[in-house]
Structure formats: C-alpha cells, structure tokens
Amino acid sequence: MKSILNVDGMSCTHCVNAIENSVGALDGVSTVVVSLDDKTVTVEYDETKTPFERIKEEIEEQGYNVV
Ligand SMILES: [Cu+2]
Numbered sequence: 001m002k003s004i005l006n007v008d009g010m011s012c013t014h015c016v017n018a019i020e021n022s023v024g025a026l027d028g029v030s031t032v033v034v035s036l037d038d039k040t041v042t043v044e045y046d047e048t049k050t051p052f053e054r055i056k057e058e059i060e061e062q063g064y065n066v067v
Contacts, residue, residue: 003052005041008065010034018062026050026058 010016016034019041023032028049033042043055056066 001047002042002044003055005043005056005059006067007034007039007041007059008067010036010039010041010064012036015064019059019064022062023055023058026054029055 007019010019016036019034020032023029023041023043026045026049028046029043030046031042031044034040035042041059045055059066
C-alpha cells in the first residue's frame with residue numbers, strides 16, 4: 001500500500017537521506033520519497049510486513065515529527 005505522511009522538521013539533504021535510508025531499510029518497504037517542499041514522506045510498503053505505525057515510529061526515532 002501507499003501512504004503519504006506529513007512530517008515536520010525536515011530541512012536538508014541530510015534529513016532526506018536519513019529518512020530514506022532508515023525507512024527504506026524496514027522489511028517490506030519498496031519505495032520512500034521525501035519532498036522537502038511539501039514536507040511529506042511517501043512510502044510504498046507491504047503492511048503485512050511493516051505496519052503504518054512502525055513507519056511513523058521510525059521517522060520519529062530519526063528526530064522528526066509526524067503530524
Ligand atoms: Cu537536514
């Protein structure tokens with residue numbers, strides 16, 4: 001499935017890489033696209049392997065706020 005999360009606190013390519021790498025490493029996640037302009041993270045994933053809550057948690061662990 002595909003989810004678009006609104007995320008606060010992302011400001012530069014470091015943030016983009018941190019989120020793309022950490023969320024991308026989760027089981028069943030196929031694509032992660034971060035938009036600094038829109039303040040969104042678009043994730044395509046298999047929710048039977050990684051539930052939505054886990055993705056949200058991962059982004060928060062990286063220091064960003066999912067709003
Ligand atoms: Cu940054």
